[in-house]
Amino acid sequence: MSADLTIAAIYADLLGTYGDNGNAATLLHRARLHGLSADVISIQPGDPVPSQADIYLLGGGEDTAQTAACSALRADGNIRTAAERGAAILAICAGYQLFGEYFPDSTGTRSPGLGLLDIRTDRLAQRAVGELAAAPVPAADSTEPPLFSERFTGYENHAGGTVRGPSVQPLGRVLAGVGNGDGTEGSVSGHIIGSYLHGPCLVRNPEIADQLLRWAVDRELPALEEQAVSELRAERFRTVLGH
Amino acid sequence: MASGKLPWRTRSALAAGRAASALSRATGRGEGMVIGGQVILRIAPEAIADLARNRVAALVSATNGKTSTTRLLASSLEQAGPVVSQPTGANLSTGIVVALSDADPTARAVLEVDELYLPQIMQQTAPQIILLGNLSRDQLDRMNEVAMIARRWRDMLAQHPDVHVVANADDPMIEFAAAEHAHVSWVAAGQAWASDSAVCAECGTLLRRDDADWSCPGCGRRRPPPNWSLLADPWRAVDPAGREYDLSQLGLPGRFNAANATMALAATAALGADPAVGLLRMQSVDSVSGRYGVFHVGALNIRLLLAKNPAGWTELLDIMPPAPTPVIITINSDYADGRDPSWLWDVPFEKLRGRTVVATGFRRRDLAVRLTQANIDHVVIDNPYAPDAPLPPGMRDLPQVDCAATYTAFQQLRTSGVPA
Ligand SMILES: [Zn+2]
Numbered sequence: 001m002s003a004d005l006t007i008a009a010i011y012a013d014l015l016g017t018y019g020d021n022g023n024a025a026t027l028l029h030r031a032r033l034h035g036l037s038a039d040v041i042s043i044q045p046g047d048p049v050p051s052q053a054d055i056y057l058l059g060g061g062e063d064t065a066q067t068a069a070c071s072a073l074r075a076d077g078n079i080r081t082a083a084e085r086g087a088a089i090l091a092i093c094a095g096y097q098l099f100g101e102y103f104p105d106s107t108g109t110r111s112p113g114l115g116l117l118d119i120r121t122d123r124l125a126q127r128a129v130g131e132l133a134a135a136p137v138p139a140a141d142s143t144e145p146p147l148f149s150e151r152f153t154g155y156e157n158h159a160g161g162t163v164r165g166p167s168v169q170p171l172g173r174v175l176a177g178v179g180n181g182d183g184t185e186g187s188v189s190g191h192i193i194g195s196y197l198h199g200p201c202l203v204r205n206p207e208i209a210d211q212l213l214r215w216a217v218d219r220e221l222p223a224l225e226e227q228a229v230s231e232l233r234a235e236r237f238r239t240v241l242g243h
Numbered sequence: 244m245a246s247g248k249l250p251w252r253t254r255s256a257l258a259a260g261r262a263a264s265a266l267s268r269a270t271g272r273g274e275g276m277v278i279g280g281q282v283i284l285r286i287a288p289e290a291i292a293d294l295a296r297n298r299v300a301a302l303v304s305a306t307n308g309k310t311s312t313t314r315l316l317a318s319s320l321e322q323a324g325p326v327v328s329q330p331t332g333a334n335l336s337t338g339i340v341v342a343l344s345d346a347d348p349t350a351r352a353v354l355e356v357d358e359l360y361l362p363q364i365m366q367q368t369a370p371q372i373i374l375l376g377n378l379s380r381d382q383l384d385r386m387n388e389v390a391m392i393a394r395r396w397r398d399m400l401a402q403h404p405d406v407h408v409v410a411n412a413d414d415p416m417i418e419f420a421a422a423e424h425a426h427v428s429w430v431a432a433g434q435a436w437a438s439d440s441a442v443c444a445e446c447g448t449l450l451r452r453d454d455a456d457w458s459c460p461g462c463g464r465r466r467p468p469p470n471w472s473l474l475a476d477p478w479r480a481v482d483p484a485g486r487e488y489d490l491s492q493l494g495l496p497g498r499f500n501a502a503n504a505t506m507a508l509a510a511t512a513a514l515g516a517d518p519a520v521g522l523l524r525m526q527s528v529d530s531v532s533g534r535y536g537v538f539h540v541g542a543l544n545i546r547l548l549l550a551k552n553p554a555g556w557t558e559l560l561d562i563m564p565p566a567p568t569p570v571i572i573t574i575n576s577d578y579a580d581g582r583d584p585s586w587l588w589d590v591p592f593e594k595l596r597g598r599t600v601v602a603t604g605f606r607r608r609d610l611a612v613r614l615t616q617a618n619i620d621h622v623v624i625d626n627p628y629a630p631d632a633p634l635p636p637g638m639r640d641l642p643q644v645d646c647a648a649t650y651t652a653f654q655q656l657r658t659s660g661v662p663a
């Protein structure tokens with residue numbers, strides 16, 4: 001492939017309920033701003049998942065679509081290959097849950113996930129719907145700089161609460177909203193980021209987009225600010241947190 | 244007021260409701276319809292059934308197009324006498340009870356019904372026919388899953404085996420709802436937005452699609468052979484006998500209104516009226532509760548367009564005048580708009596390339612980021628109707644500017660603007 005990097009958008013018809021297109025669009029846009037060329041390939045169920053893409057994106061979906069997507073990914077097998085070789089992966093909402101050991105299906109019964117993240121999801125007492133804001137957390141190894149320095153903003157809409165195993169760091173600490181349900185939001189393990197932030201996630205959090213790009217090209221990329229995005233973020237934090 | 248043979252309790256409820264609406268209007272708290280309806284239903288919960296008795300011709304439901312389809316069908320049916328309908332698209336129980344109580348008690352009713360309320364209103368009104376247009380994602384922060392609504396509709400039809408259904412064969416969710424029913428006019432009315440019916444509602448398998456045709460490799464469900472069809476170039480409806488109805492003279496624009504008209508023609512025929520006569524009446528409808536109406540706001544004449552979800556926006560962008568004519572897009576996120584505007588990323592705003600977009604509304608900054616990434620020139624303006632607003636050059640000189648808006652912005656412009 002001629003481009004610097006390949007982005008695989010996985011099963012948008014099943015896992016694309018919350019404007020998840022915006023995540024691929026933002027990666028492409030940020031890559032361009034960094035002077036990188038990128039291709040987005042859209043993978044539909046039935047198509048083989050590429051094993052050699054640089055970044056994989058999975059979005060949110062309804063319960064039945066989530067179960068269908070999980071079965072298709074397990075049968076295909078390549079998302080596991082990609083995760084094991086350290087490819088950058090962003091999994092949102094339903095996509096996040098299905099990366100874990102299990103998640104609740106449409107009847108609330110535990111359905112086996114892909115087991116690529118040490119997380120477990122069960123039903124929350126009440127569906128989490130509304131703006132979600134979170135603060136970045138220190139790195140697990142305190143000698144390392146934290147991955148993120150900016151606050152996170154998004155909208156959440158999910159019925160599951162997620163518990164992390166010891167190997168999984170949270171993405172952030174919840175400032176407003178529910179997130180994982182235990183005061184933390186999202187998960188980071190190796191080069192996999194899972195999150196309940198849609199909105200879509202990367203549109204409102206370009207720092208996460210840049211981190212995925214850094215992992216993909218394996219080098220430092222400078223911070224780049226876009227005025228329209230800064231204004232949107234400021235307006236969201238002002239509205240949701242008051243500052 | 245429909246009070247002749249009504250039970251005493253309903254009659255007194257109507258009087259109380261009328262008083263409450265009048266009071267609400269007099270104190271400047273809106274049109275009074277919701278208050279009046281609430282009062283009536285609190286005193287006489289059975290008022291809808293009493294008022295509806297034997298005169299409801301049709302209920303119309305869909306995610307998109309139910310207000311326009313209701314208006315088109317009501318106009319068509321007026322060929323056979325007076326028809327009552329909601330004047331403003333108030334499609335919950337309160338709006339329905341007020342519409343029925345305000346009208347000539349002998350008038351037949353054609354009612355628009357919210358998707359979630361349809362089973363309940365069906366039970367109360369026993370209509371001759373129902374129209375099921377389409378189902379897609381809409382206000383995900385509070386609506387149920389699309390497949391769940393389709394299942395509720397299926398259960399509803401099982402309890403009303405005799406009602407005649409006019410259903411869109413091209414929407415697999417609608418087919419799922421009506422598939423088991425004995426009396427269906429299937430209409431090939433098209434489906435511009437297929438992303439919410441990718442998976443079979445019966446068995447969860449990914450549907451196979453080939454243009455408008457669809458089938459399920461898992462359980463064998465497939466698109467039913469249509470009785471009526473919408474065809475393009477020029478838009479026309481074809482009835483079961485092969486007769487064509489030219490839709491190019493409709494007063495309402497766009498593919499989706501041609502689809503709405505085709506559904507209304509099929510319903511007209513199912514009700515025993517003449518579709519050709521109905522079509523002539525439909526042609527005179529050029530604005531529906533403010534949609535497509537032209538209003539004077541500030542120094543601009545705006546043609547007001549309403550869109551509420553990605554399926555609606557996708558079709559709306561096609562009826563705007565071609566580039567480089569600038570347009571106004573207004574995005575709010577109040578309760579009635581849906582709190583979550585992430586759907587902005589599902590709308591093909593790239594269609595607007597080559598012109599300047601005025602981004603406004605409370606969520607104008609979300610729109611600005613979307614337009615930036617789509618490479619579309621835009622200006623972000625808090626109030627584009629202010630005399631000193633920095634509008635794109637030449638916009639003030641245009642005889643008319645398209646303004647597409649989400650629900651609350653649409654209502655605000657419609658009520659504050661002066662019809663032009
Ligand atoms: Zn099936």
